[in-house]
Amino acid sequence: MSRQTESSERRDALVRAASQVIHRQGYARTTLADIAQAADVALGSVYYYFKAKDEIVVAITDRRLAHLRQKLGDVAAASGPQAGLGALIQLWTSDKEVDALYGCPIGSLCYELARQRGTLGEEAARPLRFLLQWSEEQFGLLGPADQAPALALQLVVALQGASLVANALEDSEVIARETDRLQAWLGSLVPKQPRRARRPPAQAQISGGR
Amino acid sequence: MSRQTESSERRDALVRAASQVIHRQGYARTTLADIAQAADVALGSVYYYFKAKDEIVVAITDRRLAHLRQKLGDVAAASGPQAGLGALIQLWTSDKEVDALYGCPIGSLCYELARQRGTLGEEAARPLRFLLQWSEEQFGLLGPADQAPALALQLVVALQGASLVANALEDSEVIARETDRLQAWLGSLVPKQPRRARRPPAQAQISGGR
């Protein structure tokens, strides 16, 4: 369970709306009125669920973290680390059009809030930290443990960089090319205990929506 | 020459100040009063040089473009494409501490302004487009022309991703590790006409300050 202390239909609607609107417009340019309107709620009602604007960020990161944990955890548990990492890359492939328009929802929020004073930056970075840590675990299961941190970093850096460049160039092909390359790279890594069959495990198809 | 139509001491001071303050705080959170103060100029005077806030972004990107063209052009002209690309990577190594604190000045501005309506996003993306285009030219001089776009994309994506992740984690080691890897990768690329000497050309040392 997350740090979310209260839960309700209305609150969930607000968090969903906030997540989407902030992804599209950025945190600074998004007003509470924007969020309230997107969630079909009066402006004043927002303050019943959130003490202040920055508290909504916590709810958004909680939500995103939970989604990532679930989706990636499911694939990895069912099909192993290589398939899990492939599913992570596939997330970017699936979302390439949206990310080319608005950037990676996780990375763009990190970049915008990191320079803010206070703890908002730390908060926004939590999903990114999770991706790094989780990837490191998977690479550790896949090959030599001492190489896992470097491989995980390489992967997450490439995914984040691809989203940023694709967004700047308004070209989803940037993400397509990078994720193709990363899948090939992942497939080329030697598993811990090589089996006879050389073909990599079937790629789990998981839909987007981080 | 850039698109800069007017030039003066005062104007330059304002652009320098704006470039630094916006890098540290982000565009949205930076007020014209912040910029005026950093440049030791009265708030009202800013409007003598710039019609509106977003016009300052054009001046900043002009400035950054000119710097990149000059620095990278010099190295490439003197020592060739491989040294030039090495110098590009070295830029990130040199600025790793600042970038870990505030992100890449180019990439973070792209990410913040891409989602703005209007042409500000396009404007902010110009330095990034230049880096991609210039890298592609260098890779084209270095090896098979058909591989140049992919290699250039890989390089710029990694540099941008490294800055974003380093900033989110507040850890300049992320950039150090990625630039080390990229230098090794660059050195491993086979030159167009292989010489006897296997050692890569000496890395040109160029200081930071994009």
Add this chain to the structure above:
DNA sequence: GTCTATATGGAGATAGAC
């Protein structure tokens, strides 16, 4: 050209009825 003073609008946050 440079300044101070100020108009204007917008956004976060609150008050209080229902």
Add this chain to the structure above:
DNA sequence: GTCTATCTCCATATAGAC
């Protein structure tokens, strides 16, 4: 719990003296 109305502050931009 949800709403409307409003307070308050602050940032962009302008006016106009020097």
